[in-house]
Amino acid sequence: MEIPNVGRHGPERYVALAEGASRTNTHGLQRWLAPVSLLLSALFFQNAGLYSATCEYIRWTDEAVATAAGHEGAFAAIESEALEDPVHRLLKASKLASSLEGLSWSPEIWVDLMADCVIIVLLWWLVRRNDLQTWTHLALSASVLAILKGFLAWSTVLPNAAGWQGCKQSLGADGLMYFRRQNTQTLGLFDSLMDISLLTVQSLWLLGRAAPQQLCSDTMFCCSTSSLTIVCLCAYETVARSVDEFRHERRSAVMGLFGLILCAIVLADVTLAIGSKLHYSLDVLAALPLSFLIYGNPALALMAQDWAEPDAGEVKKDPRTAPKIPPDLGVVSVAPCCLPFADLAGSYYLQDRDWDFSQISWTAERQRQHYRRKSEMSAMLEATRRRCEDLAILIQNARQAAECALDERQKDLDLRASEARDMQERELARAQAALEADHEAIAALKLKLASTAGGLSH
Structure with a gap:
């Protein structure tokens, strides 16, 4: 059952807050490396399929060239053998293609640089936030795409988009010569496995794609476009969760700008993949909905959540401590660009609930009960609103009374301080007058003593 997103966290978070059980999950290094190991295995399978497809493509092309020996027309047809791609012709004939020619840095370098920046920042942010669930979800989605591409490459060999000459x-x-040696079985199995392993390590950084100088085969979808789309979807979802506490206007502006940047990167990759004749238009365009379907698969979300939090799906057996709302089992996101389902954009929390819809039927009695409950709830809300207004008035009156009492107390203290100060000044004046009188008496006594001493001397 899917529960629409009503906030940053699912019902499990609200139950935890209500119970005061805030926790911080710390994951071991093995839980972070396991998804990467799975992705490496999937990439190895993908490159093995592409490797096999390249060998097969070169083998049957060599056989066709040998069969067409002496026939110039057949040989020329094999040299230019490729499926028709009208979208590629339109892009090559456009003004955009002519304006990009002669640049010091090719557009492919700029697109790869922007994609690499998105990947690095995303991985750094996931590790910094300890977001093992999103890390696992991203690795699982990329692994499914890699396995599917490897199987399609091995099962169905298509003519290269650039033709045999390309x-x-x-x-x-x-x-x-290398692949021809493989076809003639003069190349050892160990050498092939080593080369596929090197391609796998290289593909981990190149978004699951191999360099065109090393493989020459095609499949039903473009792995670079699908991998980049999944990375952008993950980045958009991560940023959406990070700015969920912002105000609505600010959050909409940030997500709109970030979404436009990611869409521009994906569209640039799609355009260059078709325009450079590395893939057919069908392969590139089919990769977009396939990426949305795989990344938004609830099964992968459940697996990622179960791996990140193994105890999240366990329901407590004690009815006194069991939460009223079941915990979240996973989160599925729908991007706003997922047309024509843009109205359904958001996060959906997966929960395990047993619903019996067979007993639910909308009757006149249920409708009357609905209206009655609605009126009762409206009355309760109105009473609560009035109560809140009365409390606000009471609080305001109490605040004013407290301010008045404080002012009176301050005035009384000021008056007492003034009286005490006046009393101290009066006492100080009396003491000063007494001190002066004593000084005068002492001076008179000194004069008398002096006169008495003078009379005795005579």
């Missing part, structure tokens, strides 16, 4: 130019003489 395949020879990208692989070079050494690359063609």
Whole structure:
């Protein structure tokens, strides 16, 4: 059952707050490395499929060239053999393609640089926030895409989008000789596994794609576009959770700007993938909805949540301590650009509830009960509102009374302080007058003593 998002956290968070059980999850290093190991295994399977497809493509192309020996027309047809792509022709004939020619830095470098920046910042943010669930969800989604691509590459070999001539130019003489040795079984299995392993390590940084100078095959969807789309979806979801506490206007502005940047990166990658003839338009365009479907799969969300928090799905057996609302089992997000379902954009919390819809039927009696409950709730809300207004008035009156009492107390204290100060000044004046009288008496006594001493001397 999917519960729409009503805040930053699901019902489990609110139950935890109500019970005062705020906790901080710390995960071991093995839980962070396990999704990466799964992704590496999936990439190895993907590159093994592409490796096999390249060998097969070169084998049957060599056989076709050998069969067409002596026939110039057949040989020329094989050299330019590729499926028709009208979208590629439109892009190559556009003004945009001509304006990008002659640049010091090719557009592919800029797109790869922006994609790498998104990946680095996303991974740094997930590790910094200790977000193992999103980390696992991203790795699971990329692993499913890699396994699917490897299987399609192995099961169905398509003509290269650039044709046989483009395949020879990208692989070079050494690359063609390498795969021909593989087809003639003169290359050892260990060497093949080592090369596939090196391709896997390289693909981990290149968004699951292999360099065109090393492989020459095609499948039903573009792995670079699908991987970049999943990374952008994950980044958008992570930023949405981070700015959920912002005001609505500010949050909408931040998410709108960030979403436009991510959409621009994905659209640039799609345009360059089609315009550079690395993939067919069908492969690139099919990667977009496939990425949305895989990343938004509830099964992957449940697996990621179960791996990040194994105890999240356990329901307490003690009815006195069991939460009234079941805990979240996973979170599924729908991006606003997921047309035509943009109205359903948001986060949906997955919960395990047993609903019996067979006994629910909307009758006239239920409608009367609904209206009665609605009126009762409206009356309760109105009474609560009035109570809040009365409390606000009482608080305001109490505040004013307290301020008046404070002012009177301050005035009384000021008056007492003034009286005490006046009394001290009067006592000080009397003491000063007495001291002066004593000084005068002492001076007169000194004069008398002096006169008496003078008379005795005579």
